[in-house]
Amino acid sequence: YTAVQQQAAFNWFVNALNAPDGRPRWVLAAGNLPPADLHLREDLRTRLGWGHVFALQALNDLERRTVLRTEAESRGVVLSDEAMDFILSRFSRDLGSLMQLLHQLDAYALQTRRAITIPLIKSMLENE
Structure with missing residues (x-):
């Protein structure tokens, strides 16, 4: 991810948690790796790992x-x-x-x- 994309994602995350109306928004992200293994800025990577992290798999x-x-x-x-x-x-x-x-x-x-x-x-x- 480019630096610009990561900055935009970080801003989106912070704005969701600090919405203008005072009501925080839920943040849901999906990826092929857990947040700890993503090659992102540290502040974005740690924020993505704040909540619950689930590994989803298709059923056999x-x-x-x-x-x-x-x-x-x-x-x-x-x-x-x-x-x-x-x-x-x-x-x-x-x-x-x-x-x-x-x-x-x-x-x-x-x-x-x-x-x-x-x-x-x-x-x-x-x-x-």
């Missing part, structure tokens, strides 16, 4: 299945391995989309008073 297939099954169970929904395989092979695999699909399936299953099965999933898609 097993983790994705675990999250989906846990959410289904918390709703009182039984999601068979076959239904899970069908969902994961035919729909978007990002967690947000999967949670939205599970919500739709749960509502449709309650409305039709049926368990979540592959035929129910196909039926829901046909009726959308």
Whole structure:
């Protein structure tokens, strides 16, 4: 990052914390490295490391299945391995989309008073 970019980022950070209306703003930054490992001015690097720092990783297939099954169970929904395989092979695999699909399936299953099965999933898609 250039010196000008780093100065602008530092100014933005300070102004967010000392907003003219007196209400501090949240600062959220993302990067490929933790703040401590960034090659930036020391004052900017340390300020970026003031708050919580999280390492986010994409879920692998097993983790994705675990999250989906846990959410289904918390709703009182039984999601068979076959239904899970069908969902994961035919729909978007990002967690947000999967949670939205599970919500739709749960509502449709309650409305039709049926368990979540592959035929129910196909039926829901046909009726959308």
